[in-house]
Amino acid sequence: MQTSTVILVLFALCCVSFAVGRFRSRAVGQQAGGIHLLHSLPHHYGYLSAMIAALPALLVLLVWMLLEGRFIEGRVIAGLPADVQALSESRLGLYYNQIIAYAAGGIDASTLSEPQLAAAEQYNALKSESGWLKLALVVVVAVTGSLLVLGRIKPDLRARNHVENIWTWMLFGCSFIAVLTTLGIVLSVLFEAVRFFRLIPATDFLFGLQWSPQIAIRADQVGASGSFGFIPLLVGTLLISFVAMLIAVPVGLMSAIYLSEYASKQFRAITKPILEILAGVPTVVYGFFAALTVAPFIRELGESLGLTVASESALAAGLVMGIMIIPFVMSLSDDIINAVPDSMREASLGLGATMNETIRKVLIPAALPGIVGGILLAVSRAIGETMIVVMAAGLSAKLTVNPLEAVTTITVQIVTLLVGDQEFDSPKTLAAFALGLVLFFVTLLLNVVALYVVRRYREQYE
Amino acid sequence: MQGNDDMNQMKTADAAVPEEARGLDIHAHADVSNYETTGDPLLDNPKMSARNVNVYYGEKHAIMDVSLDIGGNEVIAMIGPSGCGKSTFLRCLNRMNDTIPICRVKGDIQLDGEDIYHSRQDTVLLRARVGMVFQKPNPFPKSIYENVAYGPRIHGLAHNKIEMDEIVENSLRRASLWEEVKDVLDKPGTGLSGGQQQRLCIARAIAVSPEVILMDEPCSALDPIATARIEELIDELKERFTIAIVTHSMQQAARVSQRTAYFHLGKLIEVGQTKQIFTNPQHELTENYITGRFG
Ligand SMILES: Nc1ncnc2c1ncn2[C@@H]1O[C@H](COP(=O)(O)OP(=O)(O)OP(=O)(O)O)[C@@H](O)[C@H]1O
Ligand SMILES: [Mg+2]
Numbered sequence: 028m029q030t031s032t033v034i035l036v037l038f039a040l041c042c043v044s045f046a047v048g049r050f051r052s053r054a055v056g057q058q059a060g061g062i063h064l065l066h067s068l069p070h071h072y073g074y075l076s077a078m079i080a081a082l083p084a085l086l087v088l089l090v091w092m093l094l095e096g097r098f099i100e101g102r103v104i105a106g107l108p109a110d111v112q113a114l115s116e117s118r119l120g121l122y123y124n125q126i127i128a129y130a131a132g133g134i135d136a137s138t139l140s141e142p143q144l145a146a147a148e149q150y151n152a153l154k155s156e157s158g159w160l161k162l163a164l165v166v167v168v169a170v171t172g173s174l175l176v177l178g179r180i181k182p183d184l185r186a187r188n189h190v191e192n193i194w195t196w197m198l199f200g201c202s203f204i205a206v207l208t209t210l211g212i213v214l215s216v217l218f219e220a221v222r223f224f225r226l227i228p229a230t231d232f233l234f235g236l237q238w239s240p241q242i243a244i245r246a247d248q249v250g251a252s253g254s255f256g257f258i259p260l261l262v263g264t265l266l267i268s269f270v271a272m273l274i275a276v277p278v279g280l281m282s283a284i285y286l287s288e289y290a291s292k293q294f295r296a297i298t299k300p301i302l303e304i305l306a307g308v309p310t311v312v313y314g315f316f317a318a319l320t321v322a323p324f325i326r327e328l329g330e331s332l333g334l335t336v337a338s339e340s341a342l343a344a345g346l347v348m349g350i351m352i353i354p355f356v357m358s359l360s361d362d363i364i365n366a367v368p369d370s371m372r373e374a375s376l377g378l379g380a381t382m383n384e385t386i387r388k389v390l391i392p393a394a395l396p397g398i399v400g401g402i403l404l405a406v407s408r409a410i411g412e413t414m415i416v417v418m419a420a421g422l423s424a425k426l427t428v429n430p431l432e433a434v435t436t437i438t439v440q441i442v443t444l445l446v447g448d449q450e451f452d453s454p455k456t457l458a459a460f461a462l463g464l465v466l467f468f469v470t471l472l473l474n475v476v477a478l479y480v481v482r483r484y485r486e487q488y489e
Numbered sequence: 490m491q492g493n494d495d496m497n498q499m500k501t502a503d504a505a506v507p508e509e510a511r512g513l514d515i516h517a518h519a520d521v522s523n524y525e526t527t528g529d530p531l532l533d534n535p536k537m538s539a540r541n542v543n544v545y546y547g548e549k550h551a552i553m554d555v556s557l558d559i560g561g562n563e564v565i566a567m568i569g570p571s572g573c574g575k576s577t578f579l580r581c582l583n584r585m586n587d588t589i590p591i592c593r594v595k596g597d598i599q600l601d602g603e604d605i606y607h608s609r610q611d612t613v614l615l616r617a618r619v620g621m622v623f624q625k626p627n628p629f630p631k632s633i634y635e636n637v638a639y640g641p642r643i644h645g646l647a648h649n650k651i652e653m654d655e656i657v658e659n660s661l662r663r664a665s666l667w668e669e670v671k672d673v674l675d676k677p678g679t680g681l682s683g684g685q686q687q688r689l690c691i692a693r694a695i696a697v698s699p700e701v702i703l704m705d706e707p708c709s710a711l712d713p714i715a716t717a718r719i720e721e722l723i724d725e726l727k728e729r730f731t732i733a734i735v736t737h738s739m740q741q742a743a744r745v746s747q748r749t750a751y752f753h754l755g756k757l758i759e760v761g762q763t764k765q766i767f768t769n770p771q772h773e774l775t776e777n778y779i780t781g782r783f784g
Pocket of ligand 1: 546551569571573
């Protein structure tokens with residue numbers, strides 16, 4: 028019995044429950060002397076019985092699905108021969124995985140042993156049994172819930188208020204899930220990072236000026252010491268982001284101002300969607316544009332000026348990243364400047380201010396919180412951007428603030444640390460989590476700073 | 490249309506429309522329309538004068554051939570049913586209509602004998618001379634001080650902080666707001682009450698020492714007490730400024746203005762001394778409006 032079928036059945040039950048609830052409340056109302064005597068409208072009673080039917084049943088379904096796998100695994104393993112049960116935990120896991128794979132039709136019977144085949148049969152039987160039980164349970168819970176409500180429909184049942192309450196709790200539940208998952212991610216990164224810091228001292232990581240995470244794959248390898256100083260990566264990240272923002276913020280902001288204050292309606296209606304499409308171009312495309320077009324161009328330009336420019340440079344990456352972010356900054360700022368009420372523009376223009384003065388002294392200050400918010404999102408994107416940097420700025424972790432040299436960034440290093448065959452508890456792999464944690468704190472810090480700036484300088488309009 | 494003779498005597502800077510053509514226009518207009526301006530819209534020595542003003546919003550003809558003079562140091566009230574074009578006409582006088590892309594203004598409007606729609610006319614200077622107070626109080630989301638200082642600052646009226654302080658204080662005093670806000674000048678202007686905000690907007694407008702102040706229903710968002718204060722204020726301000734005020738309150742028009750102009754469906758129906766308009770209206774439409782038969 029597929030879970031999707033169960034959900035479909037549940038949905039059908041809800042619809043029935045809604046219809047019956049509505050119908051019954053009408054009947055009850057009429058009996059009492061008119062529908063107007065009901066506390067709530069008939070459809071509120073319908074929603075209430077549908078909700079009470081669905082929510083507990085969904086909860087039961089969820090719990091069942093979470094526990095099902097473990098329960099079946101326990102039963103199947105208990106049925107295996109004693110010598111298999113005596114295997115180590117990881118071997119037993121492998122053994123069991125083969126059973127499941129066969130049961131799902133993934134592998135051939137010839138690769139399995141006799142007891143495994145028997146176990147697979149048992150597994151399938153248990154699985155289908157569980158499916159039917161699941162359906163039965165969900166139906167029973169749903170019908171019980173629905174009947175409970177239907178039995179209580181009386182003129183003074185405050186269905187509307189109950190529906191509102193349940194609705195509020197559902198919304199709360201959803202936002203809670205969002206917060207919870209974020210917290211989960213942060214915590215898991217944190218735990219792995221702590222494991223890393225057990226191997227490499229945090230001070231080495233935070234203040235080290237050299238990054239070359241070459242760790243021996245085998246213990247007897249020579250030259251197998253790594254250094255994990257993340258400062259070069261931080262500087263590289265900030266350098267590239269800085270170059271990107273230097274391009275994106277002025278150009279994006281000014282084009283936003285042009286679009287919202289000067290451009291004609293038609294021009295705006297055409298340009299804005301086009302630029303928004305630009306914002307959706309995959310970064311990998313910008314990446315090879317950077318590597319194949321911009322980087323060589325910059326190098327040639329530099330050479331003609333007598334400068335030495337690396338073939339992969341922070342400037343090229345930052346430039347292209349800036350171009351990528353322009354539509355992003357522009358679209359957000361345009362929306363925000365547009366949202367400043369017209370009465371502000373009229374007040375300023377009516378005093379004899381020019382459009383320019385009006386924009387600088389009234390519109391921008393009033394739109395500041397939103398603009399800073401937009402720029403901050405853009406910075407976060409720049410810091411998190413990987414593809415362009417991989418292709419255009421290189422992998423060498425050089426500690427420099429010269430944008431003409433090759434640098435690397437935190438995200439790029441996370442990628443290079445995790446691709447390839449590594450043990451999952453080597454410092455090299457764990458370092459990726461430490462970098463992730465640092466990235467998280469850098470963006471957090473940026474947010475706090477921006478929040479402070481906005482609080483300090485904002486001019487709130489009505 | 491009356492006052493045709495006066496108009497022909499006026500030596501206007503408007504060379505685009507020959508006198509005869511204009512005269513023809515008026516007659517053609519009078520032919521198709523039952524309404525024409527009753528009373529004399531023209532003055533001897535006007536501060537501002539509008540001649541044959543037509544305003545279009547795209548296809549919509551919002552103001553039809555309106556001629557009206559506004560004298561120095563007078564308060565002129567503009568009344569009429571909603572949508573008749575009072576705001577539109579008022580906004581022509583300092584070219585605020587320029588900010589509406591679909592709006593076209595035809596005709597001749599002069600300030601002290603200079604064509605304000607002339608291509609060489611600088612709207613910045615014009616709006617410094619013809620200030621505006623809007624229907625809804627719209628202080629900037631800046632401090633009270635900065636709200637008043639905004640205009641003088643962009644026009645470079647003060648050379649140092651002391652002069653600026655003086656301008657701010659004087660303007661707030663003249664708007665009779667000083668006593669209430671002198672200790673909270675650094676608080677945001679948006680935090681004041683509606684009536685205080687409107688007086689702040691008036692202070693902001695007079696801080697640039699305009700010659701004419703246009704007020705578009707300045708009291709419509711205010712309670713009777715705040716309204717009374719603004720009316721007192723208008724009475725004092727007319728010593729120094731020329732004021733054109735749009736209002737929906739007939740009592741207000743009667744209380745504050747010397748002359749009253751009645752608009753109807755884009756046309757100027759009747760102009761005259763306020764007392765005469767309210768006691769002895771000549772035109773049927775005016776009479777209907779002020780006696781409350783419509784509008
Ligand atoms: N921005 C605009 N775009 C298009 N039409 C406009 C615009 N502003 C005003 N109009 C039209 O011009 C006519 C006159 O409008 P206006 O605002 O001048 O009237 P009003 O006399 O000030 O009315 P109220 O007393 O309601 O403020 C109306 O018919 C209105 O529909
Ligand atoms: Mg109006």
